[in-house]
Amino acid sequence: MQTGISLCMIVKDEARSLQRCLDAIQDVVDEIIVVDTGSTDETIHIARRYGAVVISAAWTGDFSAARNLSLAAATHPWILVLDADEVWMQTEHNLAEMKRLLTSSQDDVWGYWIQVTSLLGMSGEERVTDVVCRLFRNDPRIAFQGMIHEEVASSILSFAPWGVVDSGLEIIHYGYLEHVIVGKNKPERNMRLIRSALQESPDQPELLYAMAAEWFQQARYDEALKLLQPLLAKLTPECGYHSDLVLKTAYAWRERSRPERALAIVEEWRAVYADFPDLLELGAVLELDQGRDAAALDWLKQAKAAASTASRYTSVSGAGTYRSLTLEGMAHERLGCWQEAAKAYTAALALQPGSLSAWQRLLLLAAATGRPNAIASAAQRISLPPAAWQALIPAALDAHRPEWLSRHAASLSAALRAQPLAAGLALAQLGEDAAARAALQPWATHAQHGPEAALALWALGHKQPGEHRTRAAAGLARGVAASSPAQREARQQAAAPDAARAAEALL
Structure with a gap:
């Protein structure tokens, strides 16, 4: 051409x-x-x-x-x-x-x-x-x-x-x-170049913002704010990167546990950036942080309306669309509006079937409200990527819904193979102790999965005879397995005087 x-x-x-x-x-x-x-x-x-x-x-x-x-x-x-x-x-x-x-x-x-x-x-x-x-x-x-x-x-x-x-x-x-x-070690390279440039032009806003952006990317928010806050007070929207400056400054204050100050910044610039979905979503998150769920829904309504103009800004995927819908579902959950929450999550998944956060929230919502069929109907309408199935397995175990894993065993087969303890933990939750032991025992000495498998087997061995417990081993077992060996030993020793009660808590 x-x-x-x-x-x-x-x-x-x-x-x-x-x-x-x-x-x-x-x-x-x-x-x-x-x-x-x-x-x-x-x-x-x-x-x-x-x-x-x-x-x-x-x-x-x-x-x-x-x-x-x-x-x-x-x-x-x-x-x-x-x-x-x-x-x-x-x-x-x-x-x-x-x-x-x-x-x-x-x-x-x-x-x-x-x-x-x-x-x-x-x-x-x-x-x-x-x-x-x-x-x-x-x-x-x-x-x-x-x-x-x-x-x-x-x-x-x-x-x-x-x-x-x-x-x-x-x-x-x-x-x-x-x-x-x-x-490429880009952060170190960028910091070196910016410092060199600042030696020649120490007051140049573009260089100061570039330095702030590097601190921000490294999650060093105190250093970032020392530069971002003066720049925000000095610069105007005509500078070309002002919208990103507003967003970063507000986000950094949130990360420093100052949601009220972050929200004040977002509210100050809300009218100017009424078509910037990422900033409007941050406003919703800040309202959720402070327990104002209905106010969060107002921000999300505006963010969804601004979805078509995201390309005018530096914008993260899903801003104003499936991310906003997932946040909307969370706000509805906190308001006790289960049906509206489920609709929001399902709408998010229709736009992005691989949204793990939307799938996890929908699964936990269905488990908490006794409506596991909601998951089945959503899964039938939306093609769920394998990675999402795999992420949903621990969520199902944490929600104490092992029957959901059984119901969707065919769809979950590949994901279950990648998480070899899941089947045994689900059987333990169902009260099928013998089958659970048989599934978990081969993994008791495994380098990666051994601590979690050993703890689940210990709990199975100390259950009170004849009782089927519905509490899962998964959540607590994973937490113990992720801790240090000394922490695991101390926790097991503390549980030893009342082994039956500890086993009940685990299983």
Whole structure:
């Protein structure tokens, strides 16, 4: 597809990711410019295999300088910027939209916002979306700014205040996955670069916010608040990252056990960010923290109404949709409105079948209200991923509903194999002691499962004869197994004088 686009990248030791990136984009762009800042792996070889112009440059600690070097080498009228750990979405929509944008672009459009969807966690089970200017005209006035967290939009807006518009395009970013962060030691690198930049510009708000964001990501909320609070008092929504500043400041106060102060911040900016579902959800959480469940429902109603505008902000997956519905269910539970809670959880699962929190709450709700059929009906309507089935097993045991596991044995077969003690614990809850012993005994000496199995077997051996107890071994056994050996020994010794009573508590 001839689009008149130069792809511009900066790389260093990206052999693991670069091929995936270039495979997806090679047929969309007309040339590839790669600035390499000192790779020692196969990065340069891979780039040249795709016909890239490779420019070797010494790393100076300035991301913008490296980016701008790549822009200077571009020869086509439009520039697309990608990182090696990003992938252009190869969809018909993306291709058609790219072609439409560049063939019908008006003279007053200088750049386009592109949605960057960052995968989080171990395998992308959660996502964060943001919009960034990554597609723009090849013009000497357009350049990156900032030594770290560099961006190009400010240079466009300085001469064309309305020159960056939405595109409808999407890029997937893999760089926030846990194994990538650990492998590249990004937090340490970022802190080093920010400190270096602050030595030159100690009062620059963007750098102070970048430092605060790093403290925040490391859950060092006291350090983060020392920077966030003054910035919030000083900056206005026009700064470009103000919405995120508000959200982080409020969240940090909540983490410091100050929900009332956090809520005051959210309420102060509620009118300005009435279309920011993440902030509105936080308002609901803060109301729940303080026992104001009906007020939380008001916040969630507004968050759901704002779901369609989440893409305007840095937003976590599910904000205004299945996350808000799960919180709504929790608020209804606390108000004693069981039917409304079940409806909210089921609606959340219809939008995101893999929402473990919604499944767990629905299961516990059904168990507490004696309506296990609610789970069955929801499971029939919604295809539950295997990981969700596995997460629901301990919830069923904790809720003392072993019959639910029996009823859905076929669907749970794979998950039960992954949790080998579950079947024995369920049998113990059902009062089938002999079968429970037979199921648990093989695991008594297992390195991982042995402590929990041994404790459950101990409890079975000390039950009062002839009595079937409904209390599960699962919850307490798991708690003891997770503690230290000394704690387990002390707890068992404390239970020894009244073994029958302890066994009753366990089983």
